[in-house]
Amino acid sequence: MNKKVVLVGNQNVGKTSLFNLLSGANQKTGNYPGVTVSKKSGSFKIDHLSIELIDLPGIANLNPTSLDEELVLNYLLTEDLSDALVLFVASAIDLKNSLYLFSQVKDLGFSTALAINFEDQAVKKGIKIDTEKLSENLKCPVILFSARKNSGIKKIHELIKQDIPVKKLPVNYTKSEDQWENYQSFIKELNETNDKKLKRQEAILRHQAIEKWLKNAVTISKSDATDITSSLDKLFLHPFFGYVIFATILLLIFQSVFWIASFPMDWIDLGMGNLIEMSREALPKGMLSDLISDGLLTGIAGVVIFIPQIAILFFFFGLLEETGYMSRAVFLMDKVMEKVGMNGKSVVPLISSFACAVPSIMATRTIANQKERLITILVAPLITCSARIPVYTVIIYVIIPEESFLGFGLQGLMLFAMYLLGVITTFIAAWVFKKIIKTKYKKFFIIPMPDYLVPNFKNIGYNVWNNTKSFVLNAGKIIVAVTIIIFLLQSYGNQRYQQAEQIVLTDNSIPDEQKERAINKIKSENSYLAAIGQTIEPVIRPLGYDWKMGIGVLASIAAREVFVGTMLVVYGSEEDLEDEKYISQIFAKQTHARTGKKAYNFATGLSLLLFYAFSLQCMSTIAVTYKETQSLKWTAIQFIYMTGLAYIAALIAYQLLK
Amino acid sequence: MNLSKQVIGKRLKITSITNEEVTTRLSELGMFEGAIIKKLNQAPFSGPTLIQYNEFKLALRFDEASQISTEIYE
Ligand SMILES: Nc1nc2c(ncn2[C@@H]2O[C@H](COP(=O)(O)OP(=O)(O)O)[C@@H](O)[C@H]2O)c(=O)[nH]1
Numbered sequence: 001m002n003k004k005v006v007l008v009g010n011q012n013v014g015k016t017s018l019f020n021l022l023s024g025a026n027q028k029t030g031n032y033p034g035v036t037v038s039k040k041s042g043s044f045k046i047d048h049l050s051i052e053l054i055d056l057p058g059i060a061n062l063n064p065t066s067l068d069e070e071l072v073l074n075y076l077l078t079e080d081l082s083d084a085l086v087l088f089v090a091s092a093i094d095l096k097n098s099l100y101l102f103s104q105v106k107d108l109g110f111s112t113a114l115a116i117n118f119e120d121q122a123v124k125k126g127i128k129i130d131t132e133k134l135s136e137n138l139k140c141p142v143i144l145f146s147a148r149k150n151s152g153i154k155k156i157h158e159l160i161k162q163d164i165p166v167k168k169l170p171v172n173y174t175k176s177e178d179q180w181e182n183y184q185s186f187i188k189e190l191n192e193t194n195d196k197k198l199k200r201q202e203a204i205l206r207h208q209a210i211e212k213w214l215k216n217a218v219t220i221s222k223s224d225a226t227d228i229t230s231s232l233d234k235l236f237l238h239p240f241f242g243y244v245i246f247a248t249i250l251l252l253i254f255q256s257v258f259w260i261a262s263f264p265m266d267w268i269d270l271g272m273g274n275l276i277e278m279s280r281e282a283l284p285k286g287m288l289s290d291l292i293s294d295g296l297l298t299g300i301a302g303v304v305i306f307i308p309q310i311a312i313l314f315f316f317f318g319l320l321e322e323t324g325y326m327s328r329a330v331f332l333m334d335k336v337m338e339k340v341g342m343n344g345k346s347v348v349p350l351i352s353s354f355a356c357a358v359p360s361i362m363a364t365r366t367i368a369n370q371k372e373r374l375i376t377i378l379v380a381p382l383i384t385c386s387a388r389i390p391v392y393t394v395i396i397y398v399i400i401p402e403e404s405f406l407g408f409g410l411q412g413l414m415l416f417a418m419y420l421l422g423v424i425t426t427f428i429a430a431w432v433f434k435k436i437i438k439t440k441y442k443k444f445f446i447i448p449m450p451d452y453l454v455p456n457f458k459n460i461g462y463n464v465w466n467n468t469k470s471f472v473l474n475a476g477k478i479i480v481a482v483t484i485i486i487f488l489l490q491s492y493g494n495q496r497y498q499q500a501e502q503i504v505l506t507d508n509s510i511p512d513e514q515k516e517r518a519i520n521k522i523k524s525e526n527s528y529l530a531a532i533g534q535t536i537e538p539v540i541r542p543l544g545y546d547w548k549m550g551i552g553v554l555a556s557i558a559a560r561e562v563f564v565g566t567m568l569v570v571y572g573s574e575e576d577l578e579d580e581k582y583i584s585q586i587f588a589k590q591t592h593a594r595t596g597k598k599a600y601n602f603a604t605g606l607s608l609l610l611f612y613a614f615s616l617q618c619m620s621t622i623a624v625t626y627k628e629t630q631s632l633k634w635t636a637i638q639f640i641y642m643t644g645l646a647y648i649a650a651l652i653a654y655q656l657l658k
Numbered sequence: 659m660n661l662s663k664q665v666i667g668k669r670l671k672i673t674s675i676t677n678e679e680v681t682t683r684l685s686e687l688g689m690f691e692g693a694i695i696k697k698l699n700q701a702p703f704s705g706p707t708l709i710q711y712n713e714f715k716l717a718l719r720f721d722e723a724s725q726i727s728t729e730i731y732e
Contacts, residue, residue, distance in 0.1 A: 097687065203682070210688075331701055447717040
C-alpha cells in the first residue's frame with residue numbers, strides 16, 4: 001500500500017523539522033525541473049503503509065508573488081492528488097496567519113488535515129488551542145504537535161493512516177455557486193487577471209471567517225514572558241553594532257571554512273596520496289594501473305577533498321537559519337545587495353567563495369528568490385578562491401620586484417589588488433545580470449522575521465548530510481569523469497610520446513639521474529593534451545602565451561592549482577617543489593617558444609594573472625553550477641562570460657604592455 | 659507620516675495605503691486600513707522597515723513602507 005503525503009505551509013512553521021522527523025535520513029533533494037528552486041522528497045513506512053512525503057516550499061498564500069509560490073500553486077493544481085493527503089503545517093504562535101493559507105488550500109478540495117506545530121512555545125506564551133472545537137469549525141482533523149520536542153508525532157502517523165473525507169468550508173469567496181464549486185479554476189483565473197479588488201474582497205472575507213473559527217477555539221492568557229526576540233533585535237539590528245556583529249560572524253565563518261577545513265583536507269590529501277601510491281605498487285604496471293591510480297583515484301581524491309569545506313559551511317549555514325539570524329542578515333544587507341540584483345542571503349555564500357566556489361554555489365539553495373539565487377551562482381566564482389593562490393603567488397614572484405612602497409611590499413600589494421579585483425568584478429557582473437535577466441516577479445517585499453530560537457542540531461545535521469551527499473553523488477560523477485578524460489589525453493600521444501623511453505635511454509648525453517625527468521618532459525610535450533595546446537596556440541598567441549603555457553592553461557580546466565605543477569613537468573623540473581620562490585626562479589628562466597624572449601615578463605605575467613582571475617577554469621564549479629541550476633544554458637553562459645572576460649582582459653593587458 | 663519615517667518603538671495606526679499592490683498584499687496578511695501595528699526597527703540608508711502585527715513580525719522594503727501612511731496610536 002502506498003500513500004502520498006504533501007506538506008504545505010507558510011515559511012518557518014517547522015515544515016523542514018517535521019519532514020526530517022518523519023523521513024529520517026531517507027531524503028532526496030533536487031531542483032524543480034528547469035528552475036533554481038529546491039525540491040525535497042522522502043519516504044518512510046507506517047506499519048505496512050509506504051509513504052511518499054513531499055515537502056513543498058513555504059509560501060505566504062495562493063496568489064503567487066514569487067516563483068516558489070507559483071511552483072506550489074502549480075503543483076497543487078496539476079498534480080494528481082486525489083488519493084493523497086495534504087498535511088497542512090501551521091504555527092500555534094501565529095495561527096491566524098497560518099489559517100489564511102490553510103483555508104485557501106482546503107478550498108481547493110483535497111483531503112486535508114491541519115497539524116499545528118510549536119506546541120511547546122504556545123504553552124510558554126499562554127496560548128490554549130482546543131483542537132476539537134477547531135476541528136469542528138474547520139471540518140477536518142486538527143492535531144497539535146512539536147517538532148522540536150518530538151511530541152505528537154504518533155498523532156501525525158494516525159492522521160496519515162486515516163482516509164480523510166473532502167469537506168468544504170461553508171464560506172463562498174467567489175461571485176457565484178459555480179465558481180465556488182470550481183475554486184481551482186477560479187484561483188487560476190484570478191491570478192491570470194490579477195483582479196486586485198476581488199483579491200482584497202476575498203482577503204476581507206477570509207479574515208472575518210478566521211476570526212469566527214478561532215473565537216471559541218483559541219484563548220490567549222496574557223503571559224508575562226518577555227519578548228527576548230525584540231531585545232536581541234535591538235542589538236542585532238542596530239544600525240551600527242548590527243553590522244559590526246554581522247561582519248564578525250562572517251569573519252568567523254570565513255576563517256573556519258578556510259582554516260578548520262585545512263586539517264581534514266590535509267589528512268585527505270595524505271590519505272588519498274598514500275592510497276594512490278599503494279594502488280600503484282599493488283597493481284601490475286601498465287595502462288590499467290595508471291588508469292586506476294592516476295585517473296580514477298585522483299578524480300575521487302578531487303571530489304573527497306571538498307567534503308570538509310562543504311560540511312563546515314553547511315553547518316554554519318544551518319546554524320544561521322536555525323537560530324533565525326539569517327533573516328536579520330537579510331534585513332541588514334538587503335539594500336546593498338538589492339542594488340546588484342542579489343539578496344541579503346547572498347552575502348554568506350559570496351564570503352565562502354574566498355575559500356571555494358563549490359560549497360558557495362551549493363549554499364545559495366536557501367535563497368528563495370530564483371533570480372537572486374541565479375545571479376549569486378553566476379558571479380560567485382569571480383571571487384578569488386584558494387585554488388588561485390598558488391598561481392598568483394608564483395607569477396607575482398616572477399614579475400613583481402621584491403621592493404616596498406610606502407612600507408608595503410609590492411608583491412603583497414599586488415596580491416591584495418587581485419583580491420580586490422575579484423570582489424569589484426563580482427559586483428559589476430551581478431549588476432549586469434540584474435539588468436539582463438528578466439522575471440515577471442517583483443522582488444519580495446515582505447520578509448517574515450521569525451523569533452530567535454535555540455538551534456536544533458539534528459536539523460543542522462540533516463542539512464550537512466544531505467548537501468554533502470548530493471555533492472558527492474551528483475557533481476562528483478562529473479568531476480571524476482573529467483579527470484579521467486584529462487588523464488587519458490595526457491597519457492597518450494604521438495610517436496615521439498610512445499618512444500620517449502627509447503629516445504632518452506639511448507641518449508648517452510643525458511646523465512642517468514636526469515633520465516626520468518627527460519622522459520616526462522618529452523611525454524608532456526608530445527601528449528594529445530600538448531597537441532591540443534599546439535592547436536590552440538593561435539588563439540592564445542595574442543595573450544602572449546606560447547604553446548607550453550597553453551598546456552598549463554588547458555590542464556587547469558581540471559582545477560586551477562594544477563597550472564604550476566603542469567608547467568614544472570613541461571619545463572622538465574622536479575615535480576614536488578614546495579618553495580614558491582624557488583619555483584618562481586624556474587619560471588623566470590624560461591624562454592618563450594615563439595619570441596625567444598623571457599616567457600614570464602610583466603606583460604605575459606599580468607595577462608596570465610588576469611586570465612586566472614576571471615576564467616572559469618574549474619570543472620568542479622561547472623559541475624556544481626549545472627547541478628544547482630539544472631540548466632545547460634546557464635552553465636554555458638557562466639563559462640562563456642567568465643572565459644570571455646578573461647580572454648579580453650588578458651588580451652588588453654598584454655597588447656598594451658608588450 | 660509614512661511608515662519608513664516613523665519613530666521606532668511606537669504603536670501605529672495605518673491610515674491609508676497609496677499603492678494598490680501593497681494594499682492587496684497587506685490585506686492578505688490581515689492588515690487593513692485602521693490596523694494597529696508596531697514599528698520595531700529601521701535599517702539605515704533607506705533599508706527595510708521591521709514591523710509587528712499581532713504575533714507576526716515582518717520586514718517591508720523601503721519603497722513599500724513609504725506608501726503606507728500611519729499615525730501614532732496611543
Ligand atoms: N521551539 C520550537 N521550535 C521549533 C519547533 N519546530 C520547529 N522549530 C524551529 O523553528 C525553526 C524553523 O523550522 P523549520 O523546520 O526550518 O521551518 P520551515 O521553514 O517551515 O521548514 C527552526 O529553528 C526549528 O528548529 C517546535 O515545535 N518548537
